[in-house]
Amino acid sequence: MATITLEGCSGKSYEFIIHAKGTNFNSVGGVYYITKIKNNKHTRIYLGITNDLSTRFDNHHKEDCFEENGATHIAIHKSSSESEREKIEKDILCKYNFPCNEQNN
Structure with a gap:
């Protein structure tokens, strides 16, 4: 199984499992x-x-931006804790630029 690791501003590393875009996920x-x-090479x-990967990509509010940027894959880091997910997201967004996360997209 292919993985990619992203590091946050904290210096902590997070491993993501790579899946083709369109993969059906379990409800986690x-x-x-x-x-x-x-x-x-990965382009961010x-x-x-999300608290439910099985439904998150149905009519995603950023789907047009994903398509405009040629999205091919979804990488997943499972976490059952909402507070942990929020902390990880903030840590990674602090370090990297993601074009579809920008305010005007």
Whole structure:
């Protein structure tokens, strides 16, 4: 199973399991990372959190932005704790730019 690791401003590393866009997920909480993979390189597109991965991508409010940026994969870091997911999201967004997370998208 392919993985990618993102580091937060805190210096902590978070491992994400990579799935093709369109994968059906179980009903679990997690942090998700939308990416475009080309020539084994990841282009960051969006980072978000959800308490239910099985329904989060149905009519996602940023889907147009994902398509405009050529999203090909969704990477998942499972977490059942809402406060932990929020902490991880904030930590990673502090360090990296994700175009679909910007205010005007």
